Amino acid sequence: MLKKVIPYLLLVIALGTGGILMAMSGKDAVSMAAREKDTLLAADTVNASFQGVGGKVSSINVKEEQQVKKGDVLMTLDPVDKDLEIEKLKSQIAQMDVQIAQAKDSLDIQADKITESEKQAQLDIQAAQTAESKVKKGARAEDIQQQQLAIASAKQSAENALTAVETAKQNVGIAKKAVTTRQKALELARENYTRIKALKDSGISTQAELDKAQNDLDSAEIAFETAQDQVDIAKQSVITASNQADIARNAVAQQQTALEKMLAGATAEEREQARVQTEKAKEALTQTSQSREEVENGEYNVNLLTKQKEALQVQLKALQLQRDRTVLKSPVDGKVTRVVPKLGENVSAGATVIMIETDDLYYDLYVGEEAVAKFLAGSKVNSRIVALNRDVEGEVEYVTSAPQYTNMRMSRDKGQSDISSFQVRVRVPRTEGLLPGMTVEVQTDESTD
Known part of the structure; x- marks a missing residue:
């Protein structure tokens, strides 16, 4: 139931x-x-x-469960490679400064010479015009005396021009010796780099030593190129000084001829020649104007070197920024929960x-x-x-x-x-x-x- x-x-x-x-x-x-x-x-x-850098951990400044504040240093990387690159760029910038200074000095010298040439050309024009006038009018005693003074002045200018030529040639010799010295230094740097690289490949040498050898080689190459540039500049100075010497010698000959004509009296042919001399003197002034244009072109080269230096300075700032980023700082306040890499x-x-x-x-x-x-x-x-x-x-x-x-x-x-x-x-x-x-x-x- x-x-x-x-x-x-x-x-x-x-x-x-x-x-x-x-x-x-x-x-x-x-x-x-x-x-x-x-x-x-x-x-x-x-x-x-x-950020943007990697490398070997050189120090770890925190551990798990540690409280940190924003800006505290957490970890750092080995900065040796960046330091070497920074030193290399600083060396290149210093060499660029030398090149810019030398180029400016050379332009200043050329500008001074051109100024003197212009003054001399003006004097030559005046002398040629005076001579032509005297040929037409006949020579006076005071004109003859003045022409003699003009000859003396032209001779002095010629002597100065010859001295400048010799000085320029000496500078060429010095520059060539510098090239020889720099070439030997470059060969030694290449041999040293080859030796260090072989040692590095064998595991005997370190990367830092190889980087230093590479830096020395780069510096030697730049120094060698700079020395070659100085030879070219010195040769150009010889050419310029020689041209000025030729102009000065021609001026002496012209003044001497003018004096002889004044003493001998002018013929119709001589009068025509006096006119031609005046035109030649004016042409010499035109040539000095062209030389001044060449100096202006040289200033463009200085500006180009300056821009190249500015580019190197930008690279230096970028490297310095990367160098600063080898130090890792805490972005926030908080607690470290994990440290991934080991020292x-x-x-x-x-x-x-x-x-x-x-x-x-x-x-x-x-x-x-x-x-x-x-x-x-x-x-x-x-x-x-x-x-x-x-x-x-x-x-x-x-x-x-x-x-x-x-x-x-x-x-x-x-x-x-x-x-x-x-x-x-x-x-x-x-x-x-x-x-x-x-x-x-x-x-x-x-x-x-």
């Missing part, structure tokens, strides 16, 4: 339990989950890396070497579309830290559509259509005791009717 009653009793109990649950008006587990969300507290992590390891540019947990805490909520209106960006959200049994107030940073897997699908009692979820990120100020990973309870008050 009892066995027959038991099934009916179970049925009554089941119906009674269902009725009680129906009377709870949404206090079942699903409804409770809709009103209260549990999530985990998290913190932003910054991956620190060397002496090589790291590549942009690779994460240190991970820092920032002081910014947050948690993410996934709420239904009916409750998302309660979470606006900038609004305050009350939450509870379960481990500390303490309430904290956060601020909504943003609200965005959540991934598809968080949506509710056919989950309600009446089989309603799918409900979309939204991700809400809430920032929480860091206070004593708060740690990433703690459980956070948030009242969402989502309806499940």
